[in-house]
Amino acid sequence: MSAPTSERPQTVPDAAVRDRVLEACRRAREAARAVRPLTRAAKDAVLLAAADALDAAAPQVAAANRDDLADGERAGLAQGLLDRLRLDEPRVAATAAALRDLAALPDPVGEVVRGQRLANGLEVRQTRVPMGVVAMVYEARPNVTVDAAGLALKSGNAVVLRGGSAAAHTNRALVGVLREVLTAHGLPADAVTLLDGPREEVRHLMTARGLVDLLIPRGGADLIRTVVEGSTVPVVETGVGNCHVVVDAAADLAKAVAIAVNAKAHRPSVCNAAETLLVHRAVAADFLPLVVPALDAAGVTLHGDAEVVAAAAAAGVRAESASDDDWGREYLSLDLAVRVVDDLDAALAHVRRWSTGHTEAIVSEDVGAVRRFVAEVDAAAVMVNASTRFTDGGELGLGAEIGISTQKPARPRSDGAGR
Structure with a gap:
């Protein structure tokens, strides 16, 4: 060579x-x-x-x-x-x-993006x-x-x-x-x-x-x-990935478990791995007993609110109490922050506060909830009933990838730091 x-x-x-x-x-x-x-x-x-x-x-x-x-x-x-x-x-x-x-x-x-002929005959x-x-x-x-x-x-x-x-x-x-x-x-x-x-x-x-x-x-x-x-050179900014998976009230719970485990555990060190799981209160009692053991079996350490810690204890799994540092953290490891939210409004508010604008996902069979999530979430990629791990050039059929661009100014966090 x-x-x-x-x-x-x-x-x-x-x-x-x-x-x-x-x-x-x-x-x-x-x-x-x-x-x-x-x-x-x-x-x-x-x-x-x-x-x-x-x-x-x-x-x-x-x-x-x-x-x-x-x-x-x-x-x-x-x-x-x-x-x-x-x-x-x-x-x-x-x-x-x-x-x-x-x-x-x-x-x-050489691809022509758009063009037109002006009234004076000039072609653009x-x-x-x-x-x-x-x-x-x-x-x-x-x-x-x-x-x-x-x-x-x-x-x-x-x-x-x-x-x-x-x-x-x-x-x-x-x-x-x-x-x-x-x-x-x-x-x-x-x-x-x-x-x-x-x-x-x-x-x-x-x-x-x-x-x-x-x-x-x-x-x-x-x-x-x-x-x-x-830089004085033009820059395309590629953002870090504090990615969320939202399990809606109308989620297919088996599908939600598979997506949560894949998004976190498939390859936790990459920017499109999920770092936070948000669970709608309406399905928390049924979903947490399913997802907690599945994540534990995949080697994931949970950082949860009081309800998640209690559900984990009931399943014989230890979960650590989460703090604001956990909601804003890109772990890049087999760690996952988990929170029960009252409704879709609360889930969207959490995502708005902590997202880095990389990839956000919702699991839901409710068309209205999906449309609202897609319309309101501000991220480079939004997934519906799919893992955050699909945000990848190859997975999306685009070949090799140079980066996932969020291309926005740094968003303030609660600690005053940019993303």
Whole structure:
């Protein structure tokens, strides 16, 4: 594999870091000129070749990832972060499959969004075109490296990637594979560029106005806030996920149990995992004895109000008393806040107060309740009788995913902190 960057230096003067970042962006901008005019067939051929190359390199990528995992365990990373970091051979295969799904999608470049002929005979067309250079700043999610690169190439753009240090070995291996594929297809390797130096790189990437056309942060609230507030480059904000599942009075309770368990326990370390379960009082007496043991069997620790704690005790399950910290928390672990609410009004009020605008779900057979929930909830995705885990590019049939955008100013919380 060709090395995309040099090893991470120990100490580098800030001016040297700035110059290296800007030079990388200039090279990416030059590479974007070669990617921009590619036909759909040419772009899809690169994506399919990259998928095949990732499959072939899966043992090497997984070995690099084991090095990152070992470093993370020594550094005391939480289990949720380690799960985000993990890219074993099955996950490499899934990442390659996402590239194939992406290649199967229509080419967004050249699509006419709308148009009209004016009274004077002038024809006006709004057409999708590449942006140029897209930069991505993200944390310990090495699959994002491939997803972002694939989406950039499909849309005719070059990409500059700045992954977290926790995934350094894995990101180098992945980008090495992608750059070799680009070279083999007669394209500049710098169409996929990895920055792998000190943290100051992020600051210089945020201010590379004129070289970077769009910057996307993906990670924790602190990272997103730093990039959104400090960038002079246009930013697409991807929000953290304090996601709710609301079990309505008219819910199919068996369906609600399955959705609650899947939304929380399928992969708790990701942003579309549910963090709070809200139960309508009208069904609480019947639903809690069903869902509490099911969640407990899945290894979930419950943080509940007084009614939930009592119902858990009756089922022989221990639940911790919830506080405001629990309602506003993105656990990213096998923890779930559970609350009984008086009615749909109370459920909507809770969601409005604590939601981060990512994904909200309702389980109900009442068409009126569903329509009201969909109309009133302010989130990037709203699910009806489905798990929050469906908020994903692949699950929604959109191929690889660059992030879930909430694209709103930080919403105040009770503690005064933004989301």
